[in-house]
Amino acid sequence: MLHTGVLDDLGRSIAWGEIRPATVLTIAGLEERYEVSRSVVREAVRVLESMRMVAPRRRVGLTVRPRSEWNALDVRLITWNLAGPARQRELGALMELRVAIEPVAARLAATHADDDERDRLAALAARLRELGSAGLGESPEYLAVDIEFHTLILRSSGNEMFAGTLGDVIGEVLAGRTRLGLSPSEPVAEALDLHEIAAGALLDRDGAAAEEAVRGIVLEAHRSALAEGALGDVPEPDGPVRKTGRA
Amino acid sequence: MLHTGVLDDLGRSIAWGEIRPATVLTIAGLEERYEVSRSVVREAVRVLESMRMVAPRRRVGLTVRPRSEWNALDVRLITWNLAGPARQRELGALMELRVAIEPVAARLAATHADDDERDRLAALAARLRELGSAGLGESPEYLAVDIEFHTLILRSSGNEMFAGTLGDVIGEVLAGRTRLGLSPSEPVAEALDLHEIAAGALLDRDGAAAEEAVRGIVLEAHRSALAEGALGDVPEPDGPVRKTGRA
DNA sequence: CCTATTGTAAAAGTCATACTTTTCTGCCAG
DNA sequence: CTGGCAGAAAAGTATGACTTTTACAATAGG
Known part of the structure; x- marks a missing residue:
């Protein structure tokens, strides 16, 4: 077109x-x-x-x-930004968005997911464990399963605002992380544990535990991305926007 | 046009x-x-x-x-929904979004806000206390100050995804709450305390405390809205969408 | 010399029409 | 019954004419 x-x-x-x-x-x-x-x-x-x-x-x-x-939450704009010079900044913003949304989505999913979704989440967590233990932490399949795990939680939350396009974008972030070689081939044991804990909590309908586990996952992801310098803390070339008086 | x-x-x-x-x-x-x-x-x-x-x-x-x-995060769609038959459902979704985003925004604001923003937040919290103590909890001014407090936190987070149109929408939610007569004329003392605590934490650059205080505020708002039955837990007339297999 | 009024033109907004491309549907032949 | 072919329907694209708003400048009046 x-x-x-x-x-x-x-x-x-x-x-x-x-x-x-x-x-x-x-x-x-x-x-x-x-x-x-x-x-x-x-x-x-x-x-x-x-x-x-x-x-x-x-x-x-x-x-x-x-x-x-600009409408910073628009998927197209996010896509353009991710493919452009402000990529790092955008990744950082998306990471923060994940930290905000995924834990709450997990809590909601604990009461809102149906049995099928709970089972699939448990299966996905188990599969992650298998792949991770086998040193396949940066394999395409690990990535795919990881993305499915997280988007499924968002969808199971029952809140369309969490489920919608946000899921796709978060998948993009995870994919970008692997593409940049930030994912260790042997995933941090803690991450694998937390995925299983989260899945277990969802099976038990324990919202608080699910929220905490998922928060652990995303905070760890955020931390390690920061440590790798993948998010670029440096101000924009054209100068910091926020600080200089607003319109 | x-x-x-x-x-x-x-x-x-x-x-x-x-x-x-x-x-x-x-x-x-x-x-x-x-x-x-x-x-x-x-x-x-x-x-x-x-x-x-x-x-x-x-x-x-x-x-x-x-x-x-549909793109559930689009402001126009949110506006249409708020003005339509699914209003309650939409309010519920927005409340959940607030619970997710505002606490994290507060944490970010603790390190990211500039001095001017910190001062204004403190002043706004103080003003809320004044108005609340005077029994003006449902006055237009209380509402306006409350909205400004919350949108300012979002803007101060430095994350454009939190600041943008989301702020307007959250203002709309707060306004709707007052319009529905859900706001007590004498605000819960806890809420006033928490606003001051949050403002104080932001002055101290204490992200964890700011996050916790704001989470307290939005959780309380969510709880009371639920208690009032303002969010309508009943499934949609045309039947639940999520559960029945997806496309 | 400065100000207010008015006129002009530039650009978006709207309308109408003609033509192109895609693709569903149904017919016809094998 | 199957497969391909033709026609039509609807979106997509192009173009020209007209309307409306409004920035800007020129001109007249104080």
């Missing part, structure tokens, strides 16, 4: 800072740049507008809004 | 279940229904598509996707 192409390219350009905030674009200009018709440009721009990345103003054009106003 | 009108009306119709999942619409049909041109319809539909509420298929039309696939 032409429309998707323009949306993606333009969105990326903005997300990556190639087109900076306060820049003014025009429909006509974009028509030329992408050599497509107004219909296509307008539809792409509408979506960008709905993500609060640009604001149209008559007689002026499309103004690129400041980053702080 | 015409476009906004169509988007809003159509989105609401779908969110409220007036147009049910699996229903097939056509651009032409919508042109007639709203008496607007194709451009307008197409742009509105594109946004709905970007929210994963409809999926266009050539030679078929626009299929309304199942609720479980």
Whole structure:
């Protein structure tokens, strides 16, 4: 689809800072740049507008809004950021999001999951143990099982806000972790324990225990990512945004 | 803007279940229904598509996707849901989201907030105490200060995913709570204490304490909302979605 | 010289129409 | 009964004309 192409390219350009905030674009200009018709440009721009990345103003054009106003939870924006220069920063934000959401999701899942989901979680935890003990901690299968474990908890929480696109994004984070070679081939024993503890707690409908175990998992992941310097604590090239007075 | 009108009306119709999942619409049909041109319809539909509420298929039309696939974190969808028949369910989901996010945001804010933000938080907590003691717990000002306190914590976390539109939505939840008359005119003493404790912890850069205090606040809010029956635990009229095998 | 008013044009917004591409459906032949 | 082929339906794309808003400048008045 032409429309998707323009949306993606333009969105990326903005997300990556190639087109900076306060820049003014025009429909006509974009028509030329992408050599497509107004219909296509307008539809792409509408979506960008709905993500609060640009604001149209008559007689002026499309103004690129400041980053702080963008819809940071939009999956497309997250994807663009993960593939761009702010990748590390984005990974850090997502890690923090995991720390916030997964433990609470686990607590909810303890009372809300159905029997099938509980069983599958237990099976997944066991499989992780097997693979981990066999030194396959960075194998594709370990990764796949790990992702399924975590997304299943989110889905079992019964809260659509946790289940939805967030699951996909968290899968992306885990995958990125492996891709960067941050996962040890012999996973930390503690992590394997915690997965089993969490699964057990969910079987027992023990929300508090499930929450604690999952919090242990995500905190450990966050810590080790920080230790590896994968999240980049350095401020943005264009200077720290938050501190300097707000709009 | 015409476009906004169509988007809003159509989105609401779908969110409220007036147009049910699996229903097939056509651009032409919508042109007639709203008496607007194709451009307008197409742009509105594109946004709905970007929210994963409809999926266009050539030679078929626009299929309304199942609720479980919608982008539950989209602010517009949240707004529509809050104004519709699933209001209680949505409030419950948002409460759970608060429980997940605000404590973690508070912990981050402890290390990340600047001096100005810390001072303002302390001032807001103090003001809440004043108003609460004066029996103004359901006054507009108490509400406004409460909202500002919580959104400021989110913003001070330094994580754009917490700060962004989520803040507005959480404000909406707090406002809804007051509007429903759930807020006692004399706020629970515990809540006032916790706000002050949280503010103090943020001044001291004590992340753990800030997290715990804020968790206390949101858990108490969640509990009391549940007790009041404001969140409605009953399953949806059209039957529980999650349990019955997935796509 | 400064201010207010008015006029102009630029750009988004809307409408209508024509054409392209994809793909479902149903018919017809084997 | 099966497979392929043709037609039609609906989305996708392109284009031109017109409307509305509004920034900006020129001009008139104080």
